[in-house]
Amino acid sequence: MAVRKTKYEMAEQSAKERIKNFNEVPYGYNEKTAIEEAKRCLQCKNRPCVDGCPVEIDIPEFIKHIAEGDIDKAVEILKTKTNLPAVCGRVCPYESQCEGECTLKKIGEPVGIGRLERFLADYERKKGVKIPKKAKPTDKKVAVVGAGPAGLTCAGDLAKMGHSVTVFEALHDPGGVLMYGIPEFRLPKEIVKAEVDYIKKLGVEIKYDIVVGKTITVDELMKDYDAVFIGTGAGLPRWLRIPGENLDGVYSANEYLTRVNMMRAYDFPNYDTPVKIGKIVATFGAGNVAMDCARTSLRLGAEKSYIIYRRSDVEMPARDEEIEHAKEEGVIFHLLTNPVKFTGDDKGILKEVECIKMKLGEPDESGRRRPIPIEGSNFKIQIDTALVAIGQSPNPLVPKTVKGLKIGKWGNIETDEDGRTNIPEIFAGGDIATGAATVILAMGAGKRAARAIDKYLKLKK
Amino acid sequence: MYEIIEKKVMSETVKLMKIKAPLVAKKAKAGQFIILRIDEKGERIPLTIADYDRKKGTVTVIFMEVGKTTKHLGTLNVGDFLLNFVGPLGQPSDIEKYGTVVMIGGGVGIAPLYPIVRELKQMGNYVISILGARNEKLLMLEKEVEKHSDELYITTDDGSKGDKGFVSDVLQKLIDEGRKIGMVMAIGPVIMMKVVANVTRPYKIKTLVSLNPIMVDGTGMCGGCRVSVGNETKFACVDGPEFDGHKVDYDNLMLRNRRFVCEEEESCKLAGV
Ligand SMILES: Cc1cc2nc3c(=O)[nH]c(=O)nc-3n(C[C@H](O)[C@H](O)[C@H](O)COP(=O)(O)OP(=O)(O)OC[C@H]3O[C@@H](n4cnc5c(N)ncnc54)[C@H](O)[C@@H]3O)c2cc1C
Ligand SMILES: Cc1cc2nc3c(=O)[nH]c(=O)nc-3n(C[C@H](O)[C@H](O)[C@H](O)COP(=O)(O)OP(=O)(O)OC[C@H]3O[C@@H](n4cnc5c(N)ncnc54)[C@H](O)[C@@H]3O)c2cc1C
Ligand code: SF4
Ligand code: SF4
């Protein structure tokens, strides 16, 4: 029988409906469709898909068990390599990773690996999560700073190895960007909570309201713990650095998304934190963060939601699925357009943005063609709200307060492949080491660091 | 969870609370602040650390009931708990030997001023304090500030206590009298800080102000607290809250602090406070 060329469809809310709510967009596969999709896999001996996955999930193996209808076994295999499967199955840029390498791409669409992972995680959550056997308790204690994907993964793995782990988190909720950044309609917060519960069931303790560097320092943690892992992410918002950026109506993507997601401003005044967007919202940038801002704005009632981006569509860094969803929902794209100035009314409230048209020149250091302004092409767009989503840098709070820690060019903590810093008992990983990247890379870094920490602790004795 | 250990009503709208938060108490320094959230649906709001007791593990905050969250907080009592209480945040004040310092507190700004007054005095400075409020009822911590000051002046807008007029009038008088002033610190309404900075600017007297922009996380992540200082954008929660008073763009701060006025009103109306 010839293999079906396309992925089995995953039902989702229609664009018209979903822009009126914050519910998750796709519904996910049911068991029958998942089995059908799994049967598309060719079980390639050379496993190209696995090479594309930063955490080396045994993709053909778990797919094989789905195809055979042994869902429980498939879950077990998946969970040996990831502590947060429901998260990766939703936000991983699989099109450029595992699915990007899939042999089936030669004849059509790859196997829906992400969709299958999501199916398994949801299946398991409904059934009740099994806690794996842990190694014999050691007498070693590890402190993890930051409860984002890097920190949580590292903590979970260390707990499985028998170490006693405490996570210190600055905010009042765990999950890092998963909780405050990525919106409910893409990653329901209940799912993040369930995955965090799993980590807690492994024996990890999470302490909130602790800003490391302020409430307690890494140097102090080192007195009570045998090793410290730093996973504080890239939380520092970048700005356009153009006139008018401090007007009322200009938000960083972080502030906007934190208000809406973590503080639940979309449910104001039931929740106390407000957000205000007016009728026309412009988001600057074209990554995942920007798509999240633009789509959130539609759900908050914006009549027009623009993406303003200085390069062209091929350079947009967001996942394909996010761009597609944004377009379906009616987000309007102004490409090859760069803002030069915000202006306000006589009260200082944002009213318009002046932009300039761009063209693409020679490739720059990033390999992408450099955008060049076209002189005299300035024009104005009326807007009520501007959301700046042009990237984040590592948060300097922790790096700055650790004596002697080696810091890189961008304020990132310098580490080797396995998360070792220049100080033997300090490890780091995720966005704080690499700069803003992806959930799965942060998880991969947490995993490798956990192994390196385990090794270090065994040698330390 | 953080327990309320003590509560004092300072005036109709101003309350003092001691909160059990040993980790914060251990590190707290004058000039720093905390962020609290009352319950699951609550907003995160910043309040200055007015005092701390490292041994007992308590932190004192003094707040004025201005909106939903502070009014709600005011209804809580000893034995109640706050869901979140994080700090100490921000940079501590520079407690140095300046010689003579003039410490100006307006309204609820007197609360954060008080611990700095105390520490500057302990450092051996000659401390002149000027406290101002709209009327006598809104004045607070007078006794406490007096105890650590060499001179104390009081002004009210309506003359119900002390001189009728503004804190800046007293400051101008001191300057006109030729007093040698090493540093002026002003904490209070933005407009008051702006006026004080305008008074000292021609004389090039070092002037520090403590800014109170709207905040969310308090860790430098959201940028909501950004202020313009000497044409540079700074985050008050990590770079401040104290800044060089001569360089602050006060008009922008006032503008940004009005961002959610309509929403805050709606929130109060619905809560019936
Ligand atoms: C809006 C948005 C959408 C995104 N969409 C995607 C996507 O679709 N797919 C994808 O793969 N990636 C996406 N990303 C990127 C991805 O979320 C990050 O790369 C990933 O979360 C990094 O993980 P981390 O653990 O290194 O850091 P973070 O997730 O940033 O977590 C860091 C944690 O440390 C805490 N912390 C910081 N400082 C301190 C301190 N001093 N003391 C204690 N705790 C501290 C923070 O509060 C936070 O909880 C998105 C990012 C954003 C902002
Ligand atoms: C570093 C710092 C220290 C502070 N210290 C004190 C203090 O010791 N005592 C005290 O009484 N007040 C202090 N404030 C101000 C206090 O945070 C606000 O009064 C409080 O957030 C108002 O919340 P609300 O819900 O009661 O009122 P709202 O109805 O939310 O607002 C009332 C007023 O407060 C302003 N405001 C709203 N939200 C915030 C916010 N998150 N941060 C700052 N201002 C806001 C609004 O613009 C409005 O003018 C401080 C503020 C900062 C930034
Ligand atoms: S974690 Fe990401 S890259 Fe790895 S298999 Fe899952 S979806 Fe693919
Ligand atoms: S590359 Fe594709 S077809 Fe081959 S084993 Fe991996 S998922 Fe299956």
Ligand code: FES
């Ligand atoms: S409060 Fe968010 S950066 Fe200061």
